[in-house]
Amino acid sequence: xxxxxxxxxxxxxxxxxxxxxxxxxxxxxxxxxxxxxxxxxxxxxxxxxxxxxxxxxxxxxxxxxxxxxxxxxxxxxxxxxxxxxxxxxxxxxxxxxxxxxxxxxxxxxxxxxxxxxxxxxxxxxxxxxxxxxxxxxxxxxxxxxxxxxxxxxxxxxxxxxxxxxxxxxxxxxxxxxxxxxxxxxxxxxxxxxxxxxxxxxxxxxxxxxxxxxxxxxxxxxxxxxxxxxxxxxxxxxxxxxxxxxxxxxxxxxxxxxxxxxxxxxxxxxxxxxxxxxxxxxxxxxxxxxxxxxxxxxxxxxxxxxxxxxxxxxxxxxxxxxxxxxxxxxxxxxxxxxxxxxxxxxxxxxxxxxxxxxxxxxxxxxxxxxxxxxxxxxxxxxxxxxxxxxxxxxxxxxxxxxxxxxxxxxxxxxxxxxxxxxxxxxxxxxxxxxxxxxxxxxxxxxxxxxxxxxxxxxxxxxxxxxxxxxxxxxx
Numbered sequence: 001x002x003x004x005x006x007x008x009x010x011x012x013x014x015x016x017x018x019x020x021x022x023x024x025x026x027x028x029x030x031x032x033x034x035x036x037x038x039x040x041x042x043x044x045x046x047x048x049x050x051x052x053x054x055x056x057x058x059x060x061x062x063x064x065x066x067x068x069x070x071x072x073x074x075x076x077x078x079x080x081x082x083x084x085x086x087x088x089x090x091x092x093x094x095x096x097x098x099x100x101x102x103x104x105x106x107x108x109x110x111x112x113x114x115x116x117x118x119x120x121x122x123x124x125x126x127x128x129x130x131x132x133x134x135x136x137x138x139x140x141x142x143x144x145x146x147x148x149x150x151x152x153x154x155x156x157x158x159x160x161x162x163x164x165x166x167x168x169x170x171x172x173x174x175x176x177x178x179x180x181x182x183x184x185x186x187x188x189x190x191x192x193x194x195x196x197x198x199x200x201x202x203x204x205x206x207x208x209x210x211x212x213x214x215x216x217x218x219x220x221x222x223x224x225x226x227x228x229x230x231x232x233x234x235x236x237x238x239x240x241x242x243x244x245x246x247x248x249x250x251x252x253x254x255x256x257x258x259x260x261x262x263x264x265x266x267x268x269x270x271x272x273x274x275x276x277x278x279x280x281x282x283x284x285x286x287x288x289x290x291x292x293x294x295x296x297x298x299x300x301x302x303x304x305x306x307x308x309x310x311x312x313x314x315x316x317x318x319x320x321x322x323x324x325x326x327x328x329x330x331x332x333x334x335x336x337x338x339x340x341x342x343x344x345x346x347x348x349x350x351x352x353x354x355x356x357x358x359x360x361x362x363x364x365x366x367x368x369x370x371x372x373x374x375x376x377x378x379x380x381x382x383x384x385x386x387x388x389x390x391x392x393x394x395x396x397x398x399x400x401x402x403x404x405x406x407x408x409x410x411x412x413x414x415x416x417x418x419x420x421x422x423x424x425x426x427x428x429x430x431x432x433x434x435x436x437x438x439x440x441x442x443x444x445x446x447x448x449x450x451x452x453x454x455x456x457x458x459x460x461x462x463x464x465x466x467x468x469x470x471x472x473x474x
Contacts, residue, residue: 136180138259139176142254143255150162161326165326168299172213172296176292179285179289207337207345234310238311245307248300253297266281270282284344295333299330348378354458362390362448373388384460386462387464410433414429449464
């Protein structure tokens with residue numbers, strides 16, 4: 001069989017190509033292929049022989065399971081019967097193992113690697129956000145407990161400021177529930193509809209919760225306070241309210257401490273100062289919990305001050321005034337969170353220091369002549385996408401390829417073809433050489449992508465395109 005013969009000659013006996021060998025094969029394998037007497041790649045055949053060979057190769061391709069890498073480009077390359085066996089060998093895609101073949105992955109969106117790379121299926125995205133998850137869970141249960149206490153006191157006192165605090169706790173609890181759902185859903189693996197994953201979904205739910213705080217928490221509280229400015233009555237059983245406010249301060253304070261620790265860990269993980277992380281950090285979840293808990297503690301202090309003023313002066317107007325102040329505080333927190341999540345959803349570039357490291361690495365690589373249209377985007381907390389158009393140094397690409405495969409073998413075949421009176425032999429050698437150079441370019445792209453991801457581990461997707469310097473620049 002021609003396929004079996006090529007597999008043996010190229011060194012693909014019963015194993016797939018390793019990632020370190022990319023598109024090259026050993027010099028000894030190539031030497032034995034070019035110098036042996038069995039049918040070679042350069043033999044001339046009649047049209048009838050070529051047709052029979054194509055039919056035989058097609059039967060071999062149909063009998064073997066060929067797991068496609070997942071790109072339409074390679075699907076088209078493998079669709080030609082005349083080149084199915086050989087091109088499959090060069091790509092290392094044919095498996096001759098005695099074990100049952102691996103299932104065919106039909107959709108290219110099941111992968112997360114780049115265009116030229118051997119992609120790997122992903123089941124679930126894991127974020128290093130344990131601190132954020134812990135802060136959200138702690139705040140969720142603390143807010144539920146505080147809501148229960150405040151609701152009971154409001155039923156006993158009918159205080160407007162306590163009603164504002166009840167609404168505040170309801171908004172906080174709903175917000176933490178939305179954040180918890182966003183954290184869970186953002187870890188889903190990429191699929192056909194969302195090939196880059198769902199990591200931005202946490203920003204969506206955080207934005208929804210911020211809008212809820214603005215409408216339900218801030219708006220309803222301010223309206224309730226304004227309505228009762230001239231009709232308010234001194235709250236009854238004010239000592240119950242004081243006890244609940246004291247207990248709520250302890251609970252909310254504990255949750256605030258956990259949230260502050262989470263923000264500090266997030267800032268340390270991204271190498272940023274605490275102040276910068278609060279305003280520009282990639283994960284707004286822990287920041288949202290911290291600001292909401294901070295607003296809750298501040299609101300409790302305002303509520304306590306309002307009740308003390310009412311009890312001291314006997315003037316009930318301080319009660320709705322406190323409600324209005326708490327509502328404005330919630331509004332400021334909501335606007336801040338809306339802005340943070342808006343920037344995250346619009347799309348931001350990765351950190352400038354990381355971007356410069358990647359660009360400097362590419363500029364110093366010998367196969368890169370020039371860089372064009374380099375872009376990056378944050379696709380999740382600590383996860384980035386990088387895109388660049390590269391003008392490759394063709395001389396270096398060919399030299400690297402010949403160094404791996406051996407120069408003398410190709411030189412010998414070209415000299416032999418030059419002595420032949422049949423131009424078809426030379427054309428075949430030129431075609432084979434050109435295809436190997438294209439495969440070598442793919443190996444260089446694969447190498448660059450791998451080294452970029454090692455340089456900045458947060459880069460999950462690398463899109464490298466070959467740029468034509470003579471063509472129009474987009």
